[in-house]
Amino acid sequence: MSDSTLKPPTGTPLKPPAVVALAAHSSNLQLPSTAGLKPNSGSATGNPRNKCALKPGYSLMSWIKLCNSGADLSGTQGRVVPVTRNELALHNKVNDAWMAIRGKVFNVTRYIDFHPGGVDEIMRGAGRDATKLFDEVHAWVNYPQLLGKCYVGPLKENASVSAYSTPTIVDFAKPPSKPTEELVPRFDWIQQRSEITLYLYTRRNVNPGLCLRRINGQQLTASVLLGTKWHVFDFQLSASVVWPPKFAQIGSESGKIELILTKEEAAPWPNYGTHVLRQEDPPSDEFHDYDVVSCSDFNHDSFELCLKSVEQKILMQLPVGYHLDIEASVNGEDIQRSYTPISNTYLSSSSAYEFSLNFLIKRYDGGNLSSHLHKLQPGASLRLSLPRGNFQLSKLAAHRNILLLSAGSGLTPNLSLLQPLLKRNTNRIERLHLLYFNKTESDIWLKEKLADLHVKDERFSCHHILSQAVEQSQRISVELLSPFFKNEANIDKFTYMTICGPTGFNSAAIEILADIGVEANNIHVFQG
Numbered sequence: 001m002s003d004s005t006l007k008p009p010t011g012t013p014l015k016p017p018a019v020v021a022l023a024a025h026s027s028n029l030q031l032p033s034t035a036g037l038k039p040n041s042g043s044a045t046g047n048p049r050n051k052c053a054l055k056p057g058y059s060l061m062s063w064i065k066l067c068n069s070g071a072d073l074s075g076t077q078g079r080v081v082p083v084t085r086n087e088l089a090l091h092n093k094v095n096d097a098w099m100a101i102r103g104k105v106f107n108v109t110r111y112i113d114f115h116p117g118g119v120d121e122i123m124r125g126a127g128r129d130a131t132k133l134f135d136e137v138h139a140w141v142n143y144p145q146l147l148g149k150c151y152v153g154p155l156k157e158n159a160s161v162s163a164y165s166t167p168t169i170v171d172f173a174k175p176p177s178k179p180t181e182e183l184v185p186r187f188d189w190i191q192q193r194s195e196i197t198l199y200l201y202t203r204r205n206v207n208p209g210l211c212l213r214r215i216n217g218q219q220l221t222a223s224v225l226l227g228t229k230w231h232v233f234d235f236q237l238s239a240s241v242v243w244p245p246k247f248a249q250i251g252s253e254s255g256k257i258e259l260i261l262t263k264e265e266a267a268p269w270p271n272y273g274t275h276v277l278r279q280e281d282p283p284s285d286e287f288h289d290y291d292v293v294s295c296s297d298f299n300h301d302s303f304e305l306c307l308k309s310v311e312q313k314i315l316m317q318l319p320v321g322y323h324l325d326i327e328a329s330v331n332g333e334d335i336q337r338s339y340t341p342i343s344n345t346y347l348s349s350s351s352a353y354e355f356s357l358n359f360l361i362k363r364y365d366g367g368n369l370s371s372h373l374h375k376l377q378p379g380a381s382l383r384l385s386l387p388r389g390n391f392q393l394s395k396l397a398a399h400r401n402i403l404l405l406s407a408g409s410g411l412t413p414n415l416s417l418l419q420p421l422l423k424r425n426t427n428r429i430e431r432l433h434l435l436y437f438n439k440t441e442s443d444i445w446l447k448e449k450l451a452d453l454h455v456k457d458e459r460f461s462c463h464h465i466l467s468q469a470v471e472q473s474q475r476i477s478v479e480l481l482s483p484f485f486k487n488e489a490n491i492d493k494f495t496y497m498t499i500c501g502p503t504g505f506n507s508a509a510i511e512i513l514a515d516i517g518v519e520a521n522n523i524h525v526f527q528g
């Protein structure tokens with residue numbers, strides 16, 4: 001599912017973290033006072049969140065107003081001024097505070113009173129390069145947006161750096177400090193009268209997966225998939241909540257998981273309840289029962305299939321670029337095939353249930369499973385595995401020009417990358433180009449939706465290549481791909497490739513890329 005959203009809240013726009021932070025200070029929010037009742041909290045202070053009450057008039061809205069007021073928040077009257085480390089160190093006071101994050105220096109003096117984490121906390125980063133500290137506390141916070149008007153200039157590492165050069169952003173490209181397997185998600189929570197929000201923090205770009213299971217009104221498990229390890233939070237809540245959750249989202253870039261549950265009775269709880277955290281390697285043959293919500297033709301040989309977990313017991317959110325296996329009994333034999341779910345925004349049928357898993361499936365002649373699935377009626381049952389895959393989103397963090405190669409139904413894994421990559425705030429994508437290979441025009445999936453996406457965001461583009469076109473048939477070849485790897489004036493070449501298609505297509509693509517000189521390390525091949 002794109003955008004890692006299980007269910008966007010109806011009516012209200014998605015709250016960015018900063019707005020969530022703001023909610024902490026709204027009048028009807030209840031914060032528990034008993035730190036001891038909160039085992040496993042990641043907060044050093046024992047508060048559920050290390051947030052401070054902001055002075056009246058210092059809300060996020062007021063900050064946005066101030067930013068739009070034309071006030072000189074950077075103190076440079078709009079000029080971009082390169083800053084040396086020595087100069088940065090001089091601005092370390094509450095009434096004159098500068099801070100460098102990822103090679104960019106911001107004047108945060110006016111922001112200090114608006115900082116949801118309080119004055120003392122933000123001052124820890126004043127007068128220095130605060131990148132590491134900032135990321136340790138809240139890597140998900142969109143500082144380029146919040147501090148856009150506070151930008152002073154690039155941090156000059158040494159005298160040889162040209163004063164106006166773009167700062168090189170390197171730290172997010174480094175391999176993670178700890179392997180994903182060693183990472184343990186951190187838990188936090190916050191409540192309002194009618195809702196409780198559970199947060200599970202992983203780390204930026206680790207690309208977690210999520211599986212929620214309802215046991216009863218007060219008991220649920222939230223399993224977080226990191227690499228191949230599941231971290232299972234068994235929650236016993238203070239009181240009952242409504243199922244399904246109001247909202248569940250994974251920030252694929254921030255690694256922050258947010259789960260909003262509606263309380264059955266709107267009242268403050270003394271605390272969230274308790275939880276136990278355990279780690280699991282679930283058996284690879286673990287399957288869950290799903291019902292068909294709808295099954296309808298998509299084009300001459302493909303169909304859309306929407307599934308939901310029986311009684312909605314399980315809500316699954318796959319890591320970006322992962323797939324799962326669908327299993328069904330065909331003529332008394334259990335058959336499995338891998339498919340990557342797609343976001344319901346790509347579906348033509350409107351029957352997709354908010355928490356459904358949606359698939360676009362090509363019907364192959366003699367393909368037992370696809371022919372069987374195609375005939376299923378709403379209410380029919382089948383089984384789904386847990387998410388599987390080895391795609392590492394972090395490998396793409398350093399790349400701004402990414403080429404996606406898809407053939408036929410191999411579109412779906414690449415499709416799942418589009419929104420997370422285009423929404424990436426750090427090291428923003430410059431070009432995301434899809435080369436989509438099919439036999440004929442009528443085989444192309446989602447031609448209009450892909451064209452619409454280009455209209456909405458020009459950084460994305462798609463080119464169709466047909467092997468049996470009426471005019472100009474083409475196949476994957478060195479001639480076709482090599483222009484993408486040449487530097488042109490003002491345009492950087494593509495530096496990372498993802499490939500998904502039938503085995504023959506994948507092997508041909510890998511061979512051609514090797515001939516062109518693309519390093520294997522910069523290629524990911526999706527294999528189902």
Ligand code: HEM
Pocket residue numbers: 017018020021022043048049050051099108111115116117118121122123124125126130133134137138141142143144146147
């Ligand atoms: C580098 C020094 C900084 C430190 C040590 C720091 C510390 C903190 C802490 C402890 C919190 C409360 C976290 C919690 O919810 O438990 C917080 C929240 C927050 N800080 Fe900072 N901060 C720093 C810099 C900044 C800067 C420069 C910005 C502006 C872009 C910022 C924006 C925010 C926002 C928006 C929140 C609320 C986040 C949320 O609710 O998810 N912080 N900060």
